[in-house]
Amino acid sequence: MANANKVILIGNITRDLELRYIPGGQAVIEFTIAINQRYKDKAGQSQEKTDFIPIVAWGKQAELIKQYLSKGSSVYIEGRLQQDSWEDKNDGTKKSKLKVVAQQVQFLDRAKGQEAADKDGTKWAKEAPTKSAKTEEENLDEEIPF
Numbered sequence: 001m002a003n004a005n006k007v008i009l010i011g012n013i014t015r016d017l018e019l020r021y022i023p024g025g026q027a028v029i030e031f032t033i034a035i036n037q038r039y040k041d042k043a044g045q046s047q048e049k050t051d052f053i054p055i056v057a058w059g060k061q062a063e064l065i066k067q068y069l070s071k072g073s074s075v076y077i078e079g080r081l082q083q084d085s086w087e088d089k090n091d092g093t094k095k096s097k098l099k100v101v102a103q104q105v106q107f108l109d110r111a112k113g114q115e116a117a118d119k120d121g122t123k124w125a126k127e128a129p130t131k132s133a134k135t136e137e138e139n140l141d142e143e144i145p146f
Contacts, residue, residue, distance in 0.1 A: 011035040019066040029062040054099040074108035
């Protein structure tokens with residue numbers, strides 16, 4: 001049976017970023033993005049709902065996120081879902097939390113310098129299209145008869 005675990009999100013960082021290092025020395029950053037949804041209810045009234053999604057990034061990618069992004073920054077994230085489970089220390093109940101582990105991050109704002117690009121999957125959206133995006137553009141050009 002086939003499986004897939006892929007998430008694509010665009011949202012805004014909700015709070016100031018805190019970078020930390022695990023005992024092995026690897027950088028980690030955890031933050032939340034807000035994603036707004038607009039829709040019309042049954043009465044035809046415009047409504048807006050905001051979802052808050054927890055994100056975690058590791059290594060050089062985490063360091064670059066801390067360096068170039070801040071509260072309110074717009075960000076594109078590709079990653080995978082991960083569920084953490086633990087037992088509450090106070091009452092012994094089982095708890096769990098679903099979060100997105102970032103695999104690719106694109107900074108959508110132009111603030112703090114666009115030269116931030118690295119091999120760990122962190123890049124500015126203004127960069128040249130990725131190979132797959134370029135292929136889609138080329139395919140569109142081939143379908144147009146003129």
